[in-house]
Amino acid sequence: MFKRYKEKEQGAQPEKPKAKIIAVCNQKGGCGKTTTAINLSACLAKNGFRVLLLDLDPQAHASLGLGIGVDNLRWTIYDVLIHNVELEKVTVPTAVNNLSIVPANHLLSGAQLELANLLGRESILRINFKKLFLNQHYDYCVIDTAPTLNLVTLNGLAAASHVLIPIQTHYFSLEGMKELFSTIEIVRDRLNPDIRVLGILPTLFDGRMKINQEMLADLREYFSSLVLNTVIRNNSKVIEASRYRRPVIDYAPESKGAKDYLSLAQELGALFEDNAYADTAKT
Numbered sequence: 001m002f003k004r005y006k007e008k009e010q011g012a013q014p015e016k017p018k019a020k021i022i023a024v025c026n027q028k029g030g031c032g033k034t035t036t037a038i039n040l041s042a043c044l045a046k047n048g049f050r051v052l053l054l055d056l057d058p059q060a061h062a063s064l065g066l067g068i069g070v071d072n073l074r075w076t077i078y079d080v081l082i083h084n085v086e087l088e089k090v091t092v093p094t095a096v097n098n099l100s101i102v103p104a105n106h107l108l109s110g111a112q113l114e115l116a117n118l119l120g121r122e123s124i125l126r127i128n129f130k131k132l133f134l135n136q137h138y139d140y141c142v143i144d145t146a147p148t149l150n151l152v153t154l155n156g157l158a159a160a161s162h163v164l165i166p167i168q169t170h171y172f173s174l175e176g177m178k179e180l181f182s183t184i185e186i187v188r189d190r191l192n193p194d195i196r197v198l199g200i201l202p203t204l205f206d207g208r209m210k211i212n213q214e215m216l217a218d219l220r221e222y223f224s225s226l227v228l229n230t231v232i233r234n235n236s237k238v239i240e241a242s243r244y245r246r247p248v249i250d251y252a253p254e255s256k257g258a259k260d261y262l263s264l265a266q267e268l269g270a271l272f273e274d275n276a277y278a279d280t281a282k283t
Contacts, residue, residue: 003174003227018135020272022198025153028176029166033201034061035238036264037144039257040164042247043265045098048142052091055104056156058111058280060145063068066094067245070105078107081124082154087132096247100138115151117236122151122191126159131221149183156189157184162198164268166232169205169215198268199228230264233257 024037033061034057041053055077056061060070065120070076073092080102091100115121134141143156157163163184167173181197188195200223206212235257241248248257 003119009131016210019138019141019161021129021134021141021143021161021165022158022168022268023162024164025145025157026148026165026167026176026196027149027153027180028168029147031173032063032232033147033166034059034144034162035242036166036203036232036261037062037142037239038065038242039178039247039249039261040172040264040268041099041140041142042249043261044097044140044269046262047265047269048250050060050137050143051098051099052102052134052138053094054102054141054143054156056108056152057146058106058108058146058152059146060104060108063101065242066096066099066101066247068092068094068101068103070103072106073105074105076107077102078105078111080128081108081111081152082118096196096250097158100229111152111175112150122154122158122272123282125155126192129159138180143234149179154183154187154191157187157195160192160195162196164198164201166201167217167219168202169173169202169212169231171211171215173215197226198271200226201230201232201264203232205231215279228267229262230260230267232260232264235260 001268024033026033038052041051047089053062061071075090076086077090080087080090090102092099092103116249118124138179143160145153145156165180184195184197200219202216205216233256235255237252237255238248238257241251244251248255249261252258
């Protein structure tokens with residue numbers, strides 16, 4: 001089975017990056033991936049952390065969800081990956097204090113083909129993070145990946161320190177999970193030996209529905225402690241906030257949705273403070 005482990009404290013440990021780089025990843029659509037990326041970033045920022053949200057999805061929903069006009073941008077993440085534009089030049093502030101974003105737009109759709117011809121194509125983003133001196137400017141970087149396992153998504157995984165996997169509490173949601181874990185293992189073996197699965201986040205949960213209750217129980221039985229304690233419940237205020245291009249913590253701070261994402265930010269913060277990481281190795 002999968003497990004979360006606590007790293008051994010034996011002797012001097014190599015210094016870990018100050019910035020936690022969390023790739024929010026699941027190739028199955030409709031799981032709340034982008035909603036999680038936006039609202040986790042906003043809640044971390046509300047807690048006083050300096051946060052960078054990086055939009056790696058050609059649909060640009062993370063950018064749009066924070067009120068960024070993607071059609072009028074001089075540069076986007078596409079220019080970082082393809083034209084070697086520095087991340088610092090692409091980063092723009094948002095209406096949320098402490099939260100900046102590297103936006104995307106439709107041009108990112110063509111990056112897959114263009115990346116195929118570039119040397120070191122899987123590690124371009126990771127190299128750019130080093131150029132930005134990410135650790136000096138941010139406490140967290142949250143990466144909203146595309147719902148496909150392609151070269152653009154691989155760039156996000158190669159740059160990340162951790163992976164957060166949102167999963168809808170419906171049947172068939174487990175489809176593709178084996179492939180995702182296999183991809184993470186390949187990335188760890190070939191590109192990024194430090195990457196860890198931070199946790200699996202149950203989303204779109206409706207406690208009134210038996211199927212949701214059963215699915216949550218199945219997740220906890222199969223993935224054990226890798227499933228986070230926080231559960232993101234269905235909440236209309238989250239949908240309304242998206243319509244108005246605002247995080248739910250700003251739009252409806254007393255709503256269930258806001259409380260759930262604040263709980264997620266606090267739980268992840270506690271995991272990092274405890275020096276606890278998730279491993280995909282089978283026992």
